[in-house]
Amino acid sequence: MxxxxxxxxxxxxxxxxEDRTYLGADHRRNERRTWLVTGICALTLVAQLAGGIAFRSMALTASGLHMAAHVAALLVAAGAYALARRHADDPRFAFGTGKLGYLAGFANAVVLAITAVMIGVESAHRLLNPEAVDYASALPLAAAGLAVTLLCVWLLRPAHSHAARHDRDGDLNIAAAHLHLAADAAVSVVALAAMAAGRQLGWGFADPLAGLVGAALVAHFAWRLLHRAGAALLDVNxxxxxxxxxxxxxxxxxxxxxxxxxxxxxxxxxxxxxxxxxxxxxxxxxxxxxxxxxxxxxxxxxxxxxxxxxxxxxxx
Missing domain, CATH: 3.30.70 (Alpha-Beta Plaits)
Incomplete structure (x- = not known):
């Protein structure tokens, strides 16, 4: 034997x-893109929350809360890239630091799930206790938020390397950040449609209902991410x-x-x-x-x- x-x-x-440095081929590039998008999302967050409070729009506030979760998630993702790179040669890690991205992805999925609950609870409250919404002011800000989100989704689009064809998840860290923003874009589209319906048809229930739909979408994205990251952390084939x-x-x-x-x-x-x-x-x-x-x-x-x-x- x-x-x-x-x-x-x-x-x-x-x-x-044999050096046990198992970082992705685009590790540094993905790290730089993540920091850039973090800054863009932080500015958008401030604008959306301020607009949601000023115009009393639950849909806009939901987008802002979701964006806050993105900022936190992006900080975790960027931090994971930095830590993995810094400790790539640390002998204390028997199989390197390549799995830090999966750990960050799992943590971000938990944040996404909590965000879904927060949006759902507040939307249900607004549905039962409706408030007047300043649609004329909220709509342009929501549209601007969607445009920023779509830009960030494009910036974080995952690369499709040869090696990634053997691993359907590729770099799960940036995929998780991308998924966060894709979910936000979906919520923003629903919010815009709801506010347009409220303004044109007088459907006051549309705004909080859009929040509930957004919560369901975010929960769906969270489950997908939990499943993928959990499988990697538990060494599923x-x-x-x-x-x-x-x-x-x-x-x-x-x-x-x-x-x-x-x-x-x-x-x-x-x-x-x-x-x-x-x-x-x-x-x-x-x-x-x-x-x-x-x-x-x-x-x-x-x-x-x-x-x-x-x-x-x-x-x-």
Whole structure:
């Protein structure tokens, strides 16, 4: 029985990243874009909340509250980028700091869910206790807020790298920030439609009703993000396609995979642990995975073909 050990198999060292820096290919670019959008959203937040209070518009206030959540979320995302970069070479992190983005995404999903509850509660209160809305003043400000949000959505659009095709989430940190703003754009569209209906048709209930619809949309986005980030943090297999390719390569020379685990280390980076019987030594097995996009860290245990435990393996 042999195990892949960098000290015992120096010939395999060049096949995979041994520095354990598993940051995304666009890490610095995404960090800069996140800080830029944070500043834009902070200015928009102030304008929306001031307008919502001054014009007594729940739809506009809901957009402002949602934007406040975005500012907090963007600060978390930008901070995660900075911390991951700063501690990328810290040996205390056994598998690097690439998962900080997933942790930030999960935290932002929780914030998004709380925002949905806040908007829903306040909208229900306004629906039962309606207040007059200054539609003429609120509409232009809501339209301006939507324009700013759409600009930020465009600035944070995720890149589609080659490695990301093996990992449907790609850089989940910037995807989470993008999702926050996409949700805000959807809420803003609903708010504009409601205010237009209130102004033209006199439907006073439309404004708080739009808040409830917005709350439902935000809750939906929050659930999607919780599911994706939670799966990454709990090491759910990220790609059946990549797992199948790893297995096929390891079994290409008469080997048999007895146990296989694949999980995310960071955007575009995955780790593989495998037990292989009859496929040569550990270095040979590692060499078969050389050049496979998305695989950055490999640990192999090689067993002889006649191993008595060969019928008790598992593939994950």
């Amino acid at each position: 042999t195990a892949a050990d960098p000290l015992r198999a120096p010939e395999a060292l060049d096949a995979f990243r 990220p790609s059946a396609e990549l797992t199948a390719e790893v297995r096929a390569r390891l079994e290409a020379d008469g080997g048999r995979v007895l146990d296989l685990h694949l999980w995310r280390l960071g955007p575009g980076h995955h780790a593989v642990i495998a037990v292989v019987a009859g496929g040569g030594d550990a270095a040979a097995c590692r060499a078969r995975l050389h050049g496979l996009p998305g695989v950055s860290h490999v640990t192999i245990e090689a067993r002889p073909a006649g191993d008595p435990h060969a019928d008790h393996g598992h593939v994950h």
